[in-house]
Amino acid sequence: MATFTNRKYIFSKGIDQYFIGVKSAYSFVALFFKEAFKRPFHFREVLNQSFEVGLKSLPLITLTGFIVGVVFTKQSRPSLEDFGAASWLPSLIGIAIVRALGPLVTALICAGKVGSSIGAELGSMKVSEQIDAMEVSAINPFKYLVVTRVLATTITIPVLAMYCSCVGLYGSYVNVHAEETTSLVTFYQSAFSSISFLDIFTSVAKAIIYGFTIGIVGAYKGFNATQGTRGVGKAANQAVVLSMFLIFLEELVIVQVANWIRYF
């Protein structure tokens, strides 16, 4: 009977599955853009999820941002002093933190904290049929669970990245202040003097893209979890690995694009 014929592979099992995976990920992202702009909008749930994202990662981001600022300053000072350029320290730190470290550190921390928890949460809802339960109660689970979470990470992570940059600069200031007497205001002024509008713009744009990546990857992995409890762990794990990988890839592309814009 036609319906019961075995499916033949086009290339091999592995290659076929890879392309099927790419296609399903693509449809998932496409579905997000389709559903995100359609009523009903679950504003309340977006707000709840944003608080979740923020509260979950704030302590860790504060700590890490501060340490990155201190360490980076400590490491850069000797080389700059060798060239007699110690006065450039704040500018260098400002560029490094605002352009690169702030968004990247935030994204990596959120991939670990937020991405994994979205993957695990949706994964466990999937394998315990809670997602099906929404479906049969005429509630669109994609809208209620996926769209809200992806919007939340896309909105919240840029804010966290800006915050992380500020904390990083403060950490740097603490280190600078221990060696020489600069006021906080002077430090921030000279740090920001070398930063252009384009820097801040790219930094925010980057963080928006990272935020979207973390949300959509976590949701995709969770939503497609299978195989009971093992599947939940797998979804959480893959959400972290894949989103970190994509974040580095995106970093590479965005830096290239930003450099083109800068020099043309």
Place this chain on the structure above:
Amino acid sequence: MEELKNHIINYNEAVISISGLYKSFGDLDVLKGIDFELFKGENVAILGKSGTGKSVLIKIIIGLLKPDKGEVIVLGKHVDKLERKELDTLRLRIGFSFQNSALYDSMNVYQNLAFPLTMNIKNLSKNQVKNEVEEVLEAVGLEDKINQLPSDLSGGQRKRIGIARTLILKPEIMLYDEPTSGLDPVTSEEIIELINDVQEKYNTSSIIITHDLTCAKNTGNRTAMLLDGRFFKIGTFDEVFDTEDEQVKGFYNYNFIQ
């Protein structure tokens, strides 16, 4: 009790009618030619061994799975051909109680019950929601659990909250997936009573999936035996088991060995 139930059944009006239904997963053929009708106001118990595709059948009825072949008409609509919006409208008229209850584990009992209501009916006042929730909680006899989390409930209580969550939208059709599995005989008896109460109070038509013969006998106006991807027989409980078929007899003997 049978008579009392029977007089509200309308055997001229089918609320679900299925013909020539096939479904397979990869190489595994699960449903192989299902023909079935559920009439207005009746309870049909579907019996079958584990893994014969009972859950798959009702998931096709509610549109969670798509049939490979065949016609599935529910309340006059071809389920597999509906747009999302129409499907949602149809789903509001059907209650689906999951085998594992599938309660939202991040929400307490009140929120679990209020969720389908507030998401589907706009502009309900807090009081209206509260009244509706209290009404269904009373129907399942668990008013005192209103603020508990699903993880703090027993299996039987979870099943009853699961049923309450579907009742809150006042469905015309109820689909119960193994409502009594894994429960002690006393709790099973309570669930059986609940299913019969629901039929009378809300005037629903129901499919009750089970491998518990007591449940089938006491809830079903008719019984259907699913064997090897097809219905072996559909009729009264005694008709179905009045047979020489080894598998069916085995099923019967196994259940009543206690």
